[in-house]
Amino acid sequence: MNVALAKTDTGRALSDVFAVARDRLPGAGEVADIRQQAFEAYERVGLPHRRIEEWKYTDLRVLMREVLPLAPAPDAAALKRAGAALKLHAIEGVRRLVLVDGAFAPKLSDTANLEKGLGIRTLREALEGGDSALHAQLFAPENADSMVALNSAVMTDGLVIDVAAGAVLTQPLHIVHIASSAAPAAMFTRSLLNLGKAANVTLVESYIAADGAKAYQAHDSLIVAIGDGARLDHVRLVEDDREAFNISSSVVTLGAHAHFNTFGMTSGSHVSRYQAVIAFAGEGSRVETNGVNLLNGRQHADTTLFLDHAVPNCASREIFRSVVDDRGHSVFQGRIIVRPDAQKTDAKMMTRALLLSDEAEADNKPELEIFADDVTCGHGATTGALDESLLFYLRARGLSEKEAQALLIQAFVGEAIESIANDALRELVISAAQRWLAARG
Amino acid sequence: MPLLEVKNLQVRVEDREILHELSLTVNKGEVHAIMGPNGSGKSTLSHVIAGKPGYEVTSGEILFNGEDLLAMSPDERSAKGVFLAFQYPVEIPGVATMTFLRTALNAQRKARGESEFSTPDFLKKVRAVATSLNIPQDMLRRGVNVGFSGGEKKRNEILQMALFEPSLCILDEMDSGLDIDAMRIAADGVNALRSPDRAMVVITHYQRLLNYIVPDFVHVMSKGRVVKSGDKELALELEASGYTQFEDAA
Numbered sequence: 001m002n003v004a005l006a007k008t009d010t011g012r013a014l015s016d017v018f019a020v021a022r023d024r025l026p027g028a029g030e031v032a033d034i035r036q037q038a039f040e041a042y043e044r045v046g047l048p049h050r051r052i053e054e055w056k057y058t059d060l061r062v063l064m065r066e067v068l069p070l071a072p073a074p075d076a077a078a079l080k081r082a083g084a085a086l087k088l089h090a091i092e093g094v095r096r097l098v099l100v101d102g103a104f105a106p107k108l109s110d111t112a113n114l115e116k117g118l119g120i121r122t123l124r125e126a127l128e129g130g131d132s133a134l135h136a137q138l139f140a141p142e143n144a145d146s147m148v149a150l151n152s153a154v155m156t157d158g159l160v161i162d163v164a165a166g167a168v169l170t171q172p173l174h175i176v177h178i179a180s181s182a183a184p185a186a187m188f189t190r191s192l193l194n195l196g197k198a199a200n201v202t203l204v205e206s207y208i209a210a211d212g213a214k215a216y217q218a219h220d221s222l223i224v225a226i227g228d229g230a231r232l233d234h235v236r237l238v239e240d241d242r243e244a245f246n247i248s249s250s251v252v253t254l255g256a257h258a259h260f261n262t263f264g265m266t267s268g269s270h271v272s273r274y275q276a277v278i279a280f281a282g283e284g285s286r287v288e289t290n291g292v293n294l295l296n297g298r299q300h301a302d303t304t305l306f307l308d309h310a311v312p313n314c315a316s317r318e319i320f321r322s323v324v325d326d327r328g329h330s331v332f333q334g335r336i337i338v339r340p341d342a343q344k345t346d347a348k349m350m351t352r353a354l355l356l357s358d359e360a361e362a363d364n365k366p367e368l369e370i371f372a373d374d375v376t377c378g379h380g381a382t383t384g385a386l387d388e389s390l391l392f393y394l395r396a397r398g399l400s401e402k403e404a405q406a407l408l409i410q411a412f413v414g415e416a417i418e419s420i421a422n423d424a425l426r427e428l429v430i431s432a433a434q435r436w437l438a439a440r441g
Numbered sequence: 442m443p444l445l446e447v448k449n450l451q452v453r454v455e456d457r458e459i460l461h462e463l464s465l466t467v468n469k470g471e472v473h474a475i476m477g478p479n480g481s482g483k484s485t486l487s488h489v490i491a492g493k494p495g496y497e498v499t500s501g502e503i504l505f506n507g508e509d510l511l512a513m514s515p516d517e518r519s520a521k522g523v524f525l526a527f528q529y530p531v532e533i534p535g536v537a538t539m540t541f542l543r544t545a546l547n548a549q550r551k552a553r554g555e556s557e558f559s560t561p562d563f564l565k566k567v568r569a570v571a572t573s574l575n576i577p578q579d580m581l582r583r584g585v586n587v588g589f590s591g592g593e594k595k596r597n598e599i600l601q602m603a604l605f606e607p608s609l610c611i612l613d614e615m616d617s618g619l620d621i622d623a624m625r626i627a628a629d630g631v632n633a634l635r636s637p638d639r640a641m642v643v644i645t646h647y648q649r650l651l652n653y654i655v656p657d658f659v660h661v662m663s664k665g666r667v668v669k670s671g672d673k674e675l676a677l678e679l680e681a682s683g684y685t686q687f688e689d690a691a
Binding site: 387388389390392393394395396397398399400401403404407408410411412414415 | 491492493494514515516518519520524525527530531533534535536541544545546548549552584601605
């Protein structure tokens, strides 16, 4: 009964949000109609809660309670704060594409001298333009998940990136999401990346906060189509403010003989959820999807992956490691479906959690649904504390308790980080993990 | 001043007393062998000296260069020069041997207020020691002891001993699981480290190791006490007569 009451309240509040926001949202005609349908789909469910199986461990009605009003377009002061935050999180040698409070910030972004075969537009431009095929792709994610539906209804901006067939981008693309509004607000963004045949791209996504931005909500989504023979390397770093919320979804489709290598690390935000659907649409393709959670305080981070083996002869590897201290809560849900035609599928998933305190919690939920008979599938999950015998060995060799723990934690997350192909990005992630360990004191 | 003085040590694990009134004095330059049947408390003594958690010292003391060793954490003891070569060295996947060696050596040096080794100096030193112990370079790139044979694990312990230059080396059942050839290589490594500034305590069940590492003193432990001490001849006597007489005596 309490739950029903809560739904009514949040529902009403959000209807107001949508009513107020609608006029500011880009796209008219068919786009506005699709948004209206998406919002209605959202309203039928409201915030996902524990009785929805996919959200069992991340009850947003309890953890998030409400959707905040849409962030105002960033003013000069907000952009200045964002610029300062950007300096602290700069990555060398990348093409930076910056979204501040959910709006593309051209002055903070590098859009000059685009490499041959690289096309970049904003989502706003794409929604306001009349390209129906593009609109169809942008709204392809289904409304079945209410947070995806909400994102479809309210998304304001993002990047639409096209990489032509055969283009090999030497410079990684870096989409930076910066929250800069001092008043807590919600940002809704969506980006689209199309890789033509045999294209090769590295995409980094970062979520960060400018000084003063605290309990905001980042609602993001990413749609990726990887063409035949193409390769995407993807690194996602959630470094949001520790009071913030990050709800992100992605939908990735691979053609034939394509390769998707993705790694995510969550060390920031108060509550985060990353849900990815990765679908094989062509034979001979490969996916590595790895991740690390580094949580403490009362942080809650949920990674929910769905690997859809719909065609034969594809391989997937999932390695997930979570390190949870204090009263942190890590959730990993890995669903693999091998459809009847997907013979010779080779799918493996391994998830391990390391609990550093008695009150830390980790939930691992592997789900394998196999409908083909000639496949290799496996999964494993472990949860435990640091091994006392290893700690003593290291201490007997001169390492302090903290140093010994740090070395073992680094080794624990190392297997997931190792898979990052780009040397500079791998080093960046390793040093981010080391900073987290050093901050444990 | 003796390097190590164990005085009337009583040690419990949960409700069981493992060491009773045990005393042992080791001076610099000496090699002591501690022999005894399984369960006599030999390994417990080595663990307590190194500071392994889980043992309760109910009375007695351990002095190291006159300092109270029991008041120090395991890492402080290591920095002071106590080294335990483990009977069962652990495997640490994901930590490269080279990284581990450098982290450990620099942690000890830092604790002593010494400067950290530069990378080229460190590499040179490790390579030289590894070559003398017949340790292939690719082993140093692998995870600590991961996929190492029994002999390789023991040689890795001796490599660390050579690198860290401790003043007290405790070798816990170094010969267990080794064939004669592996044992000879390990023993040669240990003998190369004998020095007037360093003492060794060699814990072993069998006399054969002592053919290769010849001790100055031999102690026999039974039921948590030293029941007999002598010179290297005592080890040969034991080889002939076995431990039964001491088990009865204790």
